Amino acid sequence: MKRQVGRISMAALLCACAGGALAQAPAAGAGAKDSDEIVVTAQRRAERLQDVPIAVTAIDSAALQARQMTQLVDIMATVPNLHASNNIGQGSATTVFIRGVGETESIVAIDPPVGFYVDDVLIARQGVNNMALFDIERIEVLRGPQGTLYGRNTSAGAIKVVTKKPEFENGFLGEASYGRFDTWMLKGSANLALGPATAVRLNAMVGDGDGDTFNRVLNKRVNGTETVGVRGQLRHQAGDVEINLSADFARGNQNGRYGVDVSGLLRPPAPSLYISSTGTDMRNIGKAWGFAGTVEWPLSDALTLKSITGYRATQQRYNLELTDQNPSLYLVYSDVDSRQFTQELQANVTQDRFNLVAGLYYFNERSTQFIGDYIFSSFFFRKDIRVRADAIAGFAQGTFRLTDTLSLIAGGRLTHEVKAIDMSLKGDFTGTDRQFADFAGVPLFTNSTICGQVIPQRPKPVACRLSVTRFTPRLGLEYKPDEDLMLYASWTRGFKSGGWSARVNSAAEFLDFDPEQIDSYEAGLRSSLLDRRATVNLTGFYYDYTNRFASGTTPSGGFGIAITDAKIWGVELETSWRLAPGVRVTGNLAWQDNSLSRPATATIILGDRLQRSPAWQASAGLYVDTPVAERLNLLASADYSYMSKHFVSPQNFASTETGPINLVNASLGVRLDGRHELSVGCRNCFQANYFNQALPFPAFGFVTVYPGARASWTITARTRF
Numbered sequence: 001m002k003r004q005v006g007r008i009s010m011a012a013l014l015c016a017c018a019g020g021a022l023a024q025a026p027a028a029g030a031g032a033k034d035s036d037e038i039v040v041t042a043q044r045r046a047e048r049l050q051d052v053p054i055a056v057t058a059i060d061s062a063a064l065q066a067r068q069m070t071q072l073v074d075i076m077a078t079v080p081n082l083h084a085s086n087n088i089g090q091g092s093a094t095t096v097f098i099r100g101v102g103e104t105e106s107i108v109a110i111d112p113p114v115g116f117y118v119d120d121v122l123i124a125r126q127g128v129n130n131m132a133l134f135d136i137e138r139i140e141v142l143r144g145p146q147g148t149l150y151g152r153n154t155s156a157g158a159i160k161v162v163t164k165k166p167e168f169e170n171g172f173l174g175e176a177s178y179g180r181f182d183t184w185m186l187k188g189s190a191n192l193a194l195g196p197a198t199a200v201r202l203n204a205m206v207g208d209g210d211g212d213t214f215n216r217v218l219n220k221r222v223n224g225t226e227t228v229g230v231r232g233q234l235r236h237q238a239g240d241v242e243i244n245l246s247a248d249f250a251r252g253n254q255n256g257r258y259g260v261d262v263s264g265l266l267r268p269p270a271p272s273l274y275i276s277s278t279g280t281d282m283r284n285i286g287k288a289w290g291f292a293g294t295v296e297w298p299l300s301d302a303l304t305l306k307s308i309t310g311y312r313a314t315q316q317r318y319n320l321e322l323t324d325q326n327p328s329l330y331l332v333y334s335d336v337d338s339r340q341f342t343q344e345l346q347a348n349v350t351q352d353r354f355n356l357v358a359g360l361y362y363f364n365e366r367s368t369q370f371i372g373d374y375i376f377s378s379f380f381f382r383k384d385i386r387v388r389a390d391a392i393a394g395f396a397q398g399t400f401r402l403t404d405t406l407s408l409i410a411g412g413r414l415t416h417e418v419k420a421i422d423m424s425l426k427g428d429f430t431g432t433d434r435q436f437a438d439f440a441g442v443p444l445f446t447n448s449t450i451c452g453q454v455i456p457q458r459p460k461p462v463a464c465r466l467s468v469t470r471f472t473p474r475l476g477l478e479y480k481p482d483e484d485l486m487l488y489a490s491w492t493r494g495f496k497s498g499g500w501s502a503r504v505n506s507a508a509e510f511l512d513f514d515p516e517q518i519d520s521y522e523a524g525l526r527s528s529l530l531d532r533r534a535t536v537n538l539t540g541f542y543y544d545y546t547n548r549f550a551s552g553t554t555p556s557g558g559f560g561i562a563i564t565d566a567k568i569w570g571v572e573l574e575t576s577w578r579l580a581p582g583v584r585v586t587g588n589l590a591w592q593d594n595s596l597s598r599p600a601t602a603t604i605i606l607g608d609r610l611q612r613s614p615a616w617q618a619s620a621g622l623y624v625d626t627p628v629a630e631r632l633n634l635l636a637s638a639d640y641s642y643m644s645k646h647f648v649s650p651q652n653f654a655s656t657e658t659g660p661i662n663l664v665n666a667s668l669g670v671r672l673d674g675r676h677e678l679s680v681g682c683r684n685c686f687q688a689n690y691f692n693q694a695l696p697f698p699a700f701g702f703v704t705v706y707p708g709a710r711a712s713w714t715i716t717a718r719t720r721f
Contacts, residue, residue: 037532040140041120042160043397044149044357045348050526053409053478053488055143055539055572061164064133066623066637068665068681068714071132072139072159077619077641077663079141080572080590083612085692086130088706089320089332091225091257092286094130095693098143099541100568100594100613101156101518104693105551108338108367108387109421109502113516115146115154118161119246121292121310124153124365125338128286128314132229132250135173135189135203137162143572144541145494145518147472148397148411151361155494155518165244166199166235167191172721179714181221183209197237204230212710213258215276217326222276225254242296249289254318256282259695259704261324262655266701270324273689273707280321280328287315306346306359314338319435322695323702330700333372333435340365358396365389372434373505380428381505382441389497391417397474409476409490420465421500422447425507445507455508458601463512466498470515484528492520501551501603503559509603513563519544534577543568548596550611550650552604557699560603562650566610568594582626582633590617607652614646614659625671635669635679648694655703656694663688669716677718687711 038049042056049058057079059069069075073094076084087093087106095104096114103112106126116123123129133139139161146154171191178184185207193199211223229250236243258276262269270277290312298304316336323329346359371383397411426441428434451464476490496516504510524539545566554560570592578584594610621639628634641663649656664686669679693706 038138040138041162042140042142044346045350045355050484050528050535050537051480051486052526053476053486053490053524055522055524055541057141057143057574058138059141060138061136062625064136064139066625066635066667067621067639068637068667068683069133072130072161074133075139075141075159077639077665078588079143080574080588080617081143081570081592082141083614083643083646083692085708086257086706087126088693088695089257089259089282089322090127090284090318091223091254092130092252092284092316093127095126095612096156096159097612098141098157099543099570099592100566100610101543101545102612103549103551105503107371107385107503108336108369109385109423109500110549110551111153111497111499113153113156113496115150115158116161117150117158119163119244119292119294120160120308120344121290121312122340122342122363123312124340124363125314125336125367127316127336127338128288132205132227133161134187134205134229135164135201135231137164143539144520144522145472145492147492147494148395148413148474149357151393151395151413151415151472152363152391152417153496155496155516163231163233163246164189164201166201166233168193168196168199173718174720175716175718177714177716179209180712181210181212181224183207183224183712183714199235201233201235202231211255212712213274213276213707215258215278216270217277217279218281222255222258222282225252227252240298244294246292247290250287252284252286254284254286256284256320257706258282259322259324259693259706261702262705263698263701263703265698266325273691273705274710276324277326278321278324278328279326280319280331282319282321284316284318284320286317287313289313302350304348306344306348308342308344308346310340310342312338312340317436322704323697323700324704325702327377328374329376329702330697331372331374331433333370333374335370335436336367337369338365338367353401354398356396356398359394361391361393361395363389363391370436371503372436374433374435377433378429378431380432380434380441381444382426382428382434382439383502383505384424385502386422387419389417389419391415399478405479405481407478407480409474409478409488412471412473414469414471415495416467416469417497418465418467419497419499421502422464423450423500423502423510425505427505444505445510450507450510453507453510455511457603458511462510464500466512468498468515470495470517484532486526487524488526489523490521492522494518494520496549499549501559501561503551505558509554509558509560511561511601513549513561513601514547516549517546530577535575537574539572541568541570541572550604550606552650553695553697554604555699557697562599562602562604562606564599564602564606565597566594568592568610568613580626582624584623586619586621586623586639588617588619591615604651606650607647609647609652611647611650611652614644616642616644618642631673633671633674635671635677636667637681638664638666640664648692649696651696653694653696653698653703655698656696656705658691658694658705661688661690661708675720678716680713680715682711682713684709684711
C-alpha cells in the first residue's frame with residue numbers, strides 16, 4: 001500500500017487549499033490581490049488586522065496556496081518566533097513553541113500551552129492537531145498569553161483556523177495533485193444554495209503515497225499516510241439571526257514517523273537522515289470527528305449575542321520504536337480516546353467611544369490512555385490513565401476611548417478548574433511483548449499508592465485531584481494618531497493547567513505540578529505606508545515565566561520532568577510591500593533570548609537554554625499573480641526562511657543541537673479564465689538536511705533524531721465554477 005508523505009490529515013479540523021476568491025494577508029506575506037486589508041477576529045470581534053493591539057500573524061487562503069502550505073506544521077516559516085514540528089514519531093501531532101513556550105509531551109495528563117481552535121472551538125489534545133488545510137478562509141496566530149479572551153492553556157498563544165462558510169450561490173472547487181514519492185491527493189468542495197437564506201458546503205479529500213524515508217531492514221519506504229476526510233456545513237439566516245452548523249470526520253493511517261540513531265554508540269550511524277535501521281513496522285491510526293454550532297443574534301446596532309457549542313472526539317492508536325535498532329531496545333504502544341464538550345456565550349457591545357466583549361465559558365473533557373513500554377525485549381510496563389477535567393470561566397475585555405487618539409484597554413478572566421487522574425501501573429518481566437493486550441502482571445502502583453505520597457523531589461503530598469481558581473487580567477494603552485499608525489503597550493497574564501508526570505515507570509517519579517503562569521509585557525507599532533501598499537509592524541516583549549514545566553529523559557533512561565522559572569525577551573518585525581498590482585514582497589525578522597532559574601522540582605537535568613528557541617529567525621518572499629495575456633495570469637512564488645542553531649531537548653545535549661536551517665520553496669503556474677490553474681512547486685528545494693525533534697537516551701546508548709521534511713515537488717491542477 002502506498003502512503004502519503006508525512007501527514008495524517010485529521011479533517012474535521014481538517015481541511016486543503018482554499019476555494020473561492022483569493023484574498024491577501026499582508027502581515028503574513030503572500031497573495032496577489034491589490035487590497036491590503038484583512039479582517040481578523042483575534043479579539044473576538046471583526047477588526048482590520050492593522051488595528052489589533054496584540055501580536056497577530058494572519059494567513060489567508062491566497063497566502064496558504066502561494067506558500068504551498070498543506071498542513072498546519074507548514075506555518076513555521078511565516079510566523080516570527082514560532083517553532084513547529086511533528087511530535088516524536090507522530091505525523092498526526094504538531095508540537096508548537098511560540099516565543100520559547102511550548103510542550104512536546106502529548107499524553108492526556110499534560111495540556112499544551114498553545115490553544116488550537118477551529119471556528120472558535122478548542123481542540124484540547126495535541127495528538128491529532130496537525131490539521132490538513134482544506135477550504136480555509138484564514139489562519140490567525142496570536143503570539144503571547146491570551147488569558148482574557150481565550151483563557152486556559154493559552155499561556156504561549158493561540159492558533160485559530162477559520163473555515164470558509166457556505167455562501168448563497170452555487171459553486172465548486174476541485175483539486176488534484178501528484179508529487180514525489182508517488183504522493184497524490186484529491187480534494188473537492190461544493191457550495192449549494194438551498195434558497196435565499198440557506199446554504200450548505202460539503203468538502204472531501206482522499207490521498208495516498210509512499211513515504212520519504214527508506215527502511216533498510218523492512219526493505220520499503222516508510223513515513224507515509226493514507227487519509228480520508230469529509231466535512232459538511234449548514235448556514236441559515238432567520239431574519240437577523242445567523243445559524244452555522246458543521247460536522248466532520250477524518251481518518252489517517254500512517255506508516256510511522258521513523259527516527260534515526262545518530263549517536264554511533266551501538267552501530268555506525270546511517271549515511272542519511274532518511275534511512276531507518278529498525279525492524280519494527282510502525283503504525284499510527286488516528287480518527288477525529290465532531291459537531292459544532294454557532295448562533296449569532298444582533299439585538300441592535302450596539303449589541304450582538306453569540307453562542308458557540310462544540311463537541312470533539314479523537315482516537316489515536318500507535319506503536320512507536322524509539323531507538324532505530326534491530327531488535328528494538330525501546331518500543332512504545334499507545335491507545336488514546338478523548339471526548340470534549342465546550343460551550344461559550346458572548347455579548348459584543350459597540351458604542352462610539354467604547355466597545356466590550358464579555359461572556360461565559362464551559363469546558364468538559366474525559367480522556368483515557370493506555371501506554372505500554374517494552375524495554376530491552378525483557379520488561380513490559382502497562383500504564384492505564386484516566387483524566388477528567390471541568391472548567392468554567394467568566395470574561396470581559398473593553399476598549400475605552402479616552403481621547404480621539406488614546407484608548408485604554410482593560411479586561412480579565414476568572415477561571416475555576418478541577419482535574420482528576422486515575423492511574424495504574426503493572427509489569428510483565430517474562431520478556432513477552434504484550435503490545436495492546438491486557439494482562440494480569442505484577443501490580444506496581446495504583447491511585448491508592450501514589451495519591452498523597454511524599455517524594456524527595458517535591459516535599460508536599462502528591463495530589464490526584466487538582467483544583468485551581470485564577471484571575472488573568474489585561475491592561476493596555478493604544479495610541480492612534482491617524483488611520484495608518486497605531487502604537488500600543490500592554491501587560492497580560494496567562495496560565496496553563498497543572499497536571500501529572502504520568503509517563504513514569506516508578507511510583508517514586510510520579511508527581512503533580514502546579515499551573516504555569518506568564519506575565520507578558522509587550523509594546524508594538526502597526527503602520528501602513530504608501531497609500532496602504534506597504535505595512536511595517538514591530539513588536540517587543542518581555543516574559544516573567546513562573547512554574548515552567550518541561551519533560552524529557554532522565555539519566556537512568558526513564559521519563560521525568562522539571563519545574564523552573566524563566567525570563568524571555570525579544571523583538572519581531574513583519575513587513576509587506578505591494579510593488580505593483582499582483583506583485584508583493586515580504587520580509588520578517590525575529591530575535592529572542594532567555595534565562596532560566598534553578599529548578600524547584602526536577603527528575604531530569606535541565607540545560608541553560610530553552611529548547612526550540614532559536615535566537616534568530618528570518619524569512620523573505622516574492623509572490624506574483626498578474627495577467628500576461630487577455631485570459632491568462634502568471635502565478636509565481638519564491639520564499640526563503642532561516643532559523644539559527646538551537647536545541648530540541650530541554651537537557652541541551654550537544655547531539656540535540658540542530659541548525660542553522662535554510663529552506664527555499666518555489667512554485668510556477670498559470671490561471672486560465674480566472675477558473676483553471678496548473679502549477680508545479682517544490683518545498684525544501686535544495687534539500688537542507690536538518691532535524692526538528694530528538695529523543696536522547698545516552699544511558700541506553702542511542703540518540704534518535706527526527707528529520708525535517710525532505711525535498712519534494714508537486715504538480716497541482718485546480719478548477720472552480
